[in-house]
Amino acid sequence: MTSQIHPFRHLVIVGGGTAGWMAASLFQHAWARFGVEITVVESEKIGIIGVGEGSTPSLRHFFRTLGIAETEWMAQCHATYKCGIHFPNWSSHLSQNAYFHPFYSELDWKSGSAFIYNANLRRKGYDVEAHPDYFWLQTKLAQGKRSPVSKQASGKELDYGYHFDSAKLGAYLKCRAIKLGIRHINDTVVAVKRAKEGHVTQIQLARTGALCGDMYLDCTGFQGLLIRQALNADYVDFSSQLLNDKAIAIPSSVPLKDKVASQTTSTAMSNGWAWSIPLSNRVGNGYVYSSQHISDDSAEAELRRHIGSNVSQGEARLINMQLGRVEQHWYHNVLAVGLSQGFIEPLEATAISCIQYTIERFIDIVDEARTSGKEIASTHLQDKYNADINRIFDAVKDYITAHYRLNTRTDSQYWIDNRENQDHSSTLQALLSGWDDPDTHFEKLVHDLDAQTMYLAPSWYCLFAGKGRFPRTLRSVPLDTNYANAIDASKYCQHQSTFFNDHKKQLLKTYGQHYPEPVTF
Structure with a gap:
């Protein structure tokens, strides 16, 4: 099998975190038998966002593909099961102003x-x-x-997602990938070199020096080091349709084990919404809001009141969000994965699904082209792939936007502005x-x-x-x-x-x- 010709001999993944190590894991599973070398470059100086702690059922498929049992990874990532999302207070005209979106x-x-x-x-x-x-x-x-x-074995399974510590999930996948032979370099990218035709020829690392690959993955988060800074891919801004541009995160203590919820709760607040994600060792809380409607200090105070007595006395973490997507996720010999390719606010916990689909679809389309003898670097193939990924991002954006257009609250200008916004x-x-x-x-x-x-x-x-x-x-x-x-x-x-x-x-x-x-x- 290793003698078969593969179009990529060396994949260089720039950036770790959940996106980078998910990509490394899936590529290793799909292409290691062809002798494809995989290198992950991540810098300990650059932190990760680390608050995407809920998933859709697609994550089950990820672990099943890799042959990883729930008993192996869940305990290490403080993971719990997720039946769906509860949405309180998004309406004001009903006797029951809450509903549940199930799997x-x-x-x-x-x-x-x-x-x-x-x-x-x-x-x-x-x-x-x-x-x-x-x-x-x-x-x-x-x-x-x-x-x-x-x-009890019934023959019919319910579909479900997970809650988990995203930093620990990335660390777990990293440890597993390195054991499987994926090369890991702890270093910082200081320069990106390109050919006249536009593709990346090498990245320059601060300590290691030059590193060359056939294909580069940009998993560098919002900075988009390769796809946006080096290649200047076109960017589609969603901020006029989705008004929230900041989030603030504060953990709280976990209740007794038998009181752990099997749902994410997304509660409408005065100028945004608050998430509550129950893990086995803590509850992740956050407030997603519009900085045009509420200040950071006021948002933090409102979130602490919302959490109540279990709130951590530690410092809140402020996150600036860029809502939008690139037009070309696969551009020249760079594939953007994760926040570098785009982000839609975490209301329906779709970020990991988008990461996973981006990687799996790329593997599929390359394998299809390879077995049929098509040119992998063809513009037609890349256009087809990019259109497919854009459909996914735009579909998620429409569903998230609908939450705001359908609200019936009148207690703040924020909710009125969202409902009356005609930009969709x-x-x-x-x-x-x-x-x-x-x-x-x-x-x-x-x-x-x-x-x-x-x-x-x-x-x-x-x-x-x-x-x-x-x-x-x-x-x-x-x-x-x-x-x-x-x-x-x-x-x-x-x-x-x-x-x-x-x-x-x-x-x-x-x-x-x-x-x-x-x-x-």
């Missing part, structure tokens, strides 16, 4: 179908139950502080208009607009229904055969609630652990 699965098929049917009927002005919290198993588990991992994509505008038109087949619209790139239709329904985007005046469902399904849906909702209550003890027994017991090595 759903095959087990939710019947109740999920009932939810979508009811939501469509409520869009038409009929008084049926359409709050998402009544329909999903993961929601019930999160409310009961249960994990999504069953202790034509796709999001079509979704907003389509939802408000009761005659629009919303599921079909989501499909036709290619809005399921990152979020399937149930997620869009949870978002609109959870924010209460329905007519304010409702009428009773007529006792007509045409509405039999709606009546059945409402009954099924009631049946599900009864089922959860009747079988609560069994559910608590089945879905119990928040994190696996560590393995002793």
Whole structure:
């Protein structure tokens, strides 16, 4: 196998952290058998952001691809299970101004179908139950502080994500990668040399000197040392659509083990929102906000009040955010991964998913080209890849932006400005208009607009229904055969609630652990 020709003999990854070591791990897994050498250059003088501590279910695929068991990595990274995200206080006009965005699965098929049917009927002005919290198993588990991992083999798995210490995750992947033979250089890049054609020929390191590779990965965070500074890739700014530009992070003590939540909580605040991410050893807290609407000191004071008595007395960490993306993620012989390629605020914990997709799609497209004899460095191939990654970033941006457009709060100018902001994509505008038109087949619209790139239709329904985007005046469902399904849906909702209550003890027994017991090595 190692005798097969591979287009890249030496991959140089500039920057470590979660992005750099995820990339090194996946490339080693995919291409080590072809004799591809991988070098990671990171400087101990340059810190990492280290607050992306939640994931989507895609991270499970990452660990399964590498053959890493949960019992191996979770304990080392203080990881816990995640059923989804709870969103309190984003609306002000509902009796229940909160909802849960779950990771759903095959087990939710019947109740999920009932939810979508009811939501469509409520869009038409009929008084049926359409709050998402009544329909999903993961929601019930999160409310009961249960994990999504069953202790009993049932043949059907729930999908789930994780909470984890991102610095420890990067350190774990680093240690594992070095043991597998990936070269690690602790040094600082002082210069980047390019050929006349534009591609990078070498990087100059402060102590090590010149380092050459066939392909370079930019994992240098917001500075974008290669993709933005050296190659000057085009940049698309999202700041006019998403107003938040800062975050402040403060940890707090963890409650008792049996009180650890299996959800992320994203609470709307006066001028932004606060995250709460439960780990096995602490709770990660932060406030994402707009510096045009609140000062750093006021944001910190508000966050400390929000956390309460468990708040750390240590210094808060201030983070400046750049919201946007590069136009060319793969440009010449540089691939941008992580914050260097772009960032959309962490409301739905999508950063690691974007990192993972960027790497996996690159591996796939290179392998496809290699086996078919296509030119790897062709502009056509790079354009295809970049368009694909841009679709992912733009899809996430639309879903995040929708959170703000759908808010109904009137208690601060921040929320009013977000709701009235008309600077959003034509796709999001079509979704907003389509939802408000009761005659629009919303599921079909989501499909036709290619809005399921990152979020399937149930997620869009949870978002609109959870924010209460329905007519304010409702009428009773007529006792007509045409509405039999709606009546059945409402009954099924009631049946599900009864089922959860009747079988609560069994559910608590089945879905119990928040994190696996560590393995002793």
